[in-house]
Amino acid sequence: MKTFEIGSQDFLLDGQPFRILSGAIHYFRVHPDLWADRIHKARLMGLNTIETYVPWNEHCPHPGTYVDEGQLDLGRFLDLVAAEGMQAIVRPGPFICAEWDNGGLPAWLFSDPSVGVRTSEPGYLAAVDGFFHAVLPAVVGRQVTRGGPVILLQIENEYGAYGKDEAYLQHLVDLVKREGVDVPLFTCDQPFGSMIEDGSLPELHKTGTFGSRAAERLAFLRDHQPTGPLMCAEFWNGWFDNWGTHHHTTDAAASAAELDTLLSAGASVNVYMFHGGTNFGFTNGANDKGIYEPTITSYDYDAPLTEDGYPTDKYFAFREVIAKHFPVPAEVPARRQEAPAGTVTVTSAAALLDSLDLLGEAVRVDGPAPTTEDAGHYRGFTVYTTHLSQAGVLTVAEVRDRAQFFLDGRPVGVLSRELGERAIALPSGGRLEVLVEDQGRVNYGQRIGEFKGLMAPVKLDGVEIVEWAIRPLDFGDLAALREAGSPASGEGGLAGPSVSFADFEAEGPGDRYLRLDGWTKGNVFVNGFNLGRYWSRGPQKTLYVPGPLLRRGTNELAILELHGSTTRAVQFVPGPDLGPDEK
Structure with missing residues (x-):
């Protein structure tokens, strides 16, 4: 049986120095029938390891559920990594960021306002325990120590940028060990200030996340961890896009030069992303640093392998750099051919407002405007309905995230969280329907776990509206x-x-x-x-x-x-x- 350990200067696979040349592929962002193709192309670039996050909210869309089929079959994904002769790194969070809805945390968890976020609060820890108990068997049985590909498992994710709760981190360490994880554990944080220490524990191996100034970042990491292998656990070679901005790209030659610096310094690396994939459905996240910015559907990331799985100039530049340091397969993946036009x-x-009964049941609420969480709805679209006796100015504490207003079926305007809009003039009374779009939950920072929908109080000319019907819309079956x-x-x-x-x-x-x-x-x-x-x-x-x-x-x-x-x-x-x- 194989072993994987952290030595004084190197990772050790069966006692021999092993440099991790990893690429990030999120199985949940790729159609499962394409996993093998993407993994194979990673090996052809010269990589020997595949890294993936694990999205809690996707595997557990509702309390008490666990889904591991189709696009969420983590075990099958890891088996395909092994079949390609590669190793695997698993990052189960529970928080993953990843420009993914709510950073991977399930929205239902925070319907109880007493539950903490990324802390040692008991309700939060109990939910994490349940998730890890469900998901880790797919990992534990596939560790390198049991004949599988998994060599490392991450504890939390860039926690030093969020908090400093050693009890929380220790709980996660004890939990994964109790569940059977025996491969080395690591943390990753940005090499700035105190993040490296705040996001880790003495017994955990520390790695950095960065995309430039590699020599400086590695020196910082070494200063804060005198022994053990150097590793950039997220080598940012591209970036994600938000609606209303440009498509972000990075210079292939510049990124390749930074990669060369990393490898020349003897460091291990995980290319983030090697292959970005797609935010299918309603899974995209958002950022909010004063302005709400939802992420687009494509997660191409300007990665070496495109969203649709084809090599770029960056792919070949990285391949050339890796070939300077390690053997690279002779096979070369083909460029994209034109698709049928x-x-x-x-x-x-079908008019949506005339078809609401086909998409979900309305629930009447006597009281302030409910949140979508109150209706047990955590993604997509929701319709709020009430009856107004007069015209007036309707105000909302906050819209999360975009609301279209209709009076007796006629559109009268839109309120956007992104634009900070909170008031709309209504020309008459009548049946008011508000189609609210959850454009993606914040995936980074202090607004993780916030509610969606129309935030109360909702008022008409200063008087709160306290009679509502709320209807979650389900687009799972359009027949x-x-x-x-x-x-x-x-x-x-x-x-x-x-x-x-x-x-x-x-x-x-x-x-x-x-x-x-x-x-x-x-x-x-x-x-x-x-x-x-x-x-x-x-x-x-x-x-x-x-x-x-x-x-x-x-x-x-x-x-x-x-x-x-x-x-x-x-x-x-x-x-x-x-x-x-x-x-």
Whole structure:
């Protein structure tokens, strides 16, 4: 049986020095039928290890549940890593950040305001215990000490940037050991100030996270940890995008030079990201440092391997650097070929507000405006309904995150958290419906765990509204909505909010890229799978359609459009367009 240890200067695999050359792939951001391809291409770049986070909220979408099938089959992912002859690093959090909804923490956990966030508060620790007890068997049985690929497990994640609770960290250490983890444990933090110490414990191996000034960062790390192997656990070689900004890129040559510095110093590395993948559905996170900024659907990250799994100039630059220090396979992955192009025109549509009974049940609330958590709803869209006797100015304590207002079915305006809007003039009384979009929970900082929806008090001309119906919307099955739709004809566009449908033909599985010029904002579904959000403000112009989603013959396209379109057509285009780069 193999061993993996932390020596005085090196990682030791079976007693021999081992340099970790790792790349981050988040299994939950990649279609499972494409995992093997992405892992193989990591090895072809010269890597010997795959690293992944584990998203608590995805595995446990509701209290008392645990999901480990399909895209969440962590065991299968680790087995594919082993089949490629590579090692694995697992980072189960419980907090992961990762520009992922709520940093991976389940929103239901904080429905009880007494539960702490990333602390040794008993309610929080009890929930963490339950999650780790469910997820760690997939890891424990696949440790290198038991014939598997897992060589390291992380405790928390960049905790020094958030808090300093040694009791909390010690609880996590004791917990994973009790569950059977016997590979070395590590922490990662930014090499600034006191973060390295605040986010770790004496018995844990400390690693750094950075993307530049590698020699300086490694020197800082060595000053704060005189022995043990140096490692950059997140070598940031790109960045993520927010709606309304440019597409972030980094210079391939500059990133490769920093990687060379790392390897020349004898350090181990985890390339973050090697392959970013996609924030499918409603899984994207957000940042809020005074301004709320939701993350886009693509998590391409300007990584060496693109969102759709093809090598970039950065891939080959990194491969060349690695080849200076270690053997690299002779096989080279192919560049992207053009995908099938064509036009698809929607043929039917269902008005959303007329179809609410098909999407969920309303719950009446006598009292202040409830949160979506009060309705047991943790992602996506919610409709609030009340009746107003007069016109007036409606004010909200805060909108989380975007609210469309309708009087007797007619649109009257939008309030956006991003823009700090909290008041809207209503021209008359009548049935008020508010379609609220959770645009992604904050994944970093002190606003983790906050509630969503209309934050009370909601007032009309200063008088609080205390009679509501709240309806969570479930887009998991669109069949009834399609059956209820009406034919969409003519040359013009479609009014929203609505869900429109079309069929298109495919010769079989194969990547596609969907462009929605003329559409405003919403989500797209292919064969019932939620590809994620689109928004005309950009930067992202296309949505990635993973090849395994398509079948030979007829396939279904559905578009949730929140406002309206100038056209009934969408385009499959030859390749992705993630928007203009920063110049």
